[in-house]
Every structure is written in C-alpha cells, then in structure tokens.
Amino acid sequence: xxxxxxxxxxxxxxxxxxxxxxxxxxxxxxxxxxxxxxxxxxxxxxxxxxxxxxxxxxxxxxxxxxxxxxxxxxxxxxxxxxxxxxxxxxxxxxxxxxxxxxxxxxxxxxxxxxxxxxxxxxxxxx
Numbered sequence: 001x002x003x004x005x006x007x008x009x010x011x012x013x014x015x016x017x018x019x020x021x022x023x024x025x026x027x028x029x030x031x032x033x034x035x036x037x038x039x040x041x042x043x044x045x046x047x048x049x050x051x052x053x054x055x056x057x058x059x060x061x062x063x064x065x066x067x068x069x070x071x072x073x074x075x076x077x078x079x080x081x082x083x084x085x086x087x088x089x090x091x092x093x094x095x096x097x098x099x100x101x102x103x104x105x106x107x108x109x110x111x112x113x114x115x116x117x118x119x120x121x122x123x124x125x126x
Contacts, residue, residue, distance in 0.1 A: 006064040010072015018077045033098060034086040037079050038106055044078030045110035049117025057125055 021043065022036035029035045051069055055061060061069070083106055090099040 002064050003067050006068040007072040007075075010068040011076040014073040014076030014078075017073070018079060021077075022079075034083075034090075034102060037082045037086055038102070038109070040077060040079050041083060041106055042109050042113045044074050046113040046117045048074050048078075049114035050121050051117075052114075053118040053121040054125075057121065 018040050021040050025036040025039045048070070051074070055066065087099060087103060090096075090102060
C-alpha cells in the first residue's frame with residue numbers, strides 16, 4: 001500500500017509540473033507545433049537519466065522513494081501518451097513534414113537527454 005501511495009503522490013506532483021511547464025512553453029512559443037510536449041519529454045528524460053545513474057552509483061532509495069520519483073513524478077511528468085495524441089493530430093491535419101520532424105526530434109532528443117544526464121552524473125561523481 002505504501003508503494004501505491006508513493007506513486008499517487010508523485011503522480012500528482014508530476015502532473016502539476018507537466019501542466020505548469022507546458023503552459024509556460026505554450027505562453028512563450030505558441031501551440032501550433034507541439035513544443036510543450038517535446039520540452040516536457042526532453043526534461044523528463046534528462047531527469048530520469050540523472051536519477052537512474054545517481055541511484056546506480058551512489059544512492060539506494062527505499063522502494064517507496066524510488067517509486068515516488070520514477071513512476072510517480074517522472075511518469076506523470078513525461079508525456080508520451082500526449083506525444084502519441086499529437087502525432088495523430090498532425091497526421092489527421094496532414095502536416096506530414098511536422099509529423100516526421102516531431103517524431104524524430106522527440107525520440108532522438110529524449111534518448112540524447114537521458115544519456116547526457118547519465119554522463120553528467122558520471123562526470124561529477126566518478
């Protein structure tokens with residue numbers, strides 16, 4: 001039960017964080033291209049890389065804290081479900097260049113951000 005509570009609390013925090021970051025990006029850049037979802041996915045992937053490598057190298061959190069941070073906060077913060085919806089929206093509007101660009105930018109940027117997070121932690125603490 002403690003794990004479920006940890007995930008629920010983390011999920012609330014992550015969802016609010018996603019809402020605030022997405023709103024800020026839309027306010028600053030606009031919403032024609034799904035920059036807000038892309039931004040949240042990159043940030044979330046970077047944080048997941050930092051967190052995963054930190055837990056691997058120097059920190060062994062309790063299962064509850066690990067669930068709170070990874071499944072809860074970052075799981076709710078990152079938005080690949082929203083990514084999928086954006087892809088379908090671009091497809092339905094027949095914006096094929098934006099569709100391909102968005103898919104490639106999302107996948108490549110998020111994987112790169114996660115690896116970068118891992119390398120930052122390795123550089124600082126190794």
